Amino acid sequence: MVRALINCPKTAKKGEVIEIKTLISHVMETGYRADSVGKVVPRDILRRFTCRYAGEQVFSADLYPAIAANPFISFTTVATASGTLSFTWDGDNGFTQTETVAIIVT
């Protein structure tokens, strides 16, 4: 079962820079490793991470095989209005996961 943890302030003042920390459970299998019988383990990584704030993309990142398992991504954005932040991870084998967090801006 895939789990993601998002650490984001629940409230913020308008114009404030907020820090968001995300952690997702994923093996990030490089595709370069061999198993115990010498067969190459097929690549299985996250390829893209996107954060949308009230539908607008505010941050995105491309991920590559050299990135460790269970990637941690931290970034900042400016609190503009109350709404939802959505976080999407897309990866190999049709992997996709979206989490949402609400924020109240005063």
Place this chain on the structure above:
Amino acid sequence: MPRDLIRIVLPLVLASGLALAADQRRSGFEFMSSSTQQMQQEDALNPGMLWVAEGEALWNEAPAGAQSCAGCHGDAPAGMRGVAARYPAFDEHRKKPVDLQQRINSCRETRQQQPAFAAESRALLGLSSYIGLQSRGLPVAPPDDPRLQPARLRGAALFNAPMGQLNFSCAQCHTDNPGRRLAGSPIPQAHPTGYPIYRLEWQAMGSLQRRLRNCMTGVRAEPYPYGADEMVELELYLNTRAASMPVETPGVRP
């Protein structure tokens, strides 16, 4: 003058003697780089919290036709506080010590009538790290149960017995040479305060038994299988050695 000097110096000597006698035990945490320490200390950074989240979901989820863990034990933060700090403990039915993971599995088999979780499975590591988290900060408290004593002594003997082709005992590294380096990595004192740990080398969570098996493979000994009595005896001895040190679960180690 000399008498004055003695009056000043003697208390200092006594004080430093006392300081030396004080606790010299150090958690593996103190041997890590500051970035790895920060990873453990901040929950938002600690990948072990992913397993904790898994464990929390399992705790509250009832398997078909059975009670959930919470159904009997209630909320984990209240009901499981301090529990992990006491394991391994003596099991009345098996008449021997069991560790926390064996305890979880026996609850699962006898109370929930479900198949036991496999060793090192996400579910078992998740539940044990979730239960372990409820003891975070509390002192390791091995039970003062005389029935554990023979197993504890066998664990101590295993810790001190040379094994494998390299013919090393645990003690030769972890008692005689902690703080020195082995292939570039600092040797800790082997206090199992953070288990299950997220080990960066594994890129995953793992139990104390997995770590013990790593060390055994390292000295080219045949590791004991998961759940072997010897493993539990070693765990029991290590926990006794670490008594009163704070629990760190979920720990992060390099």
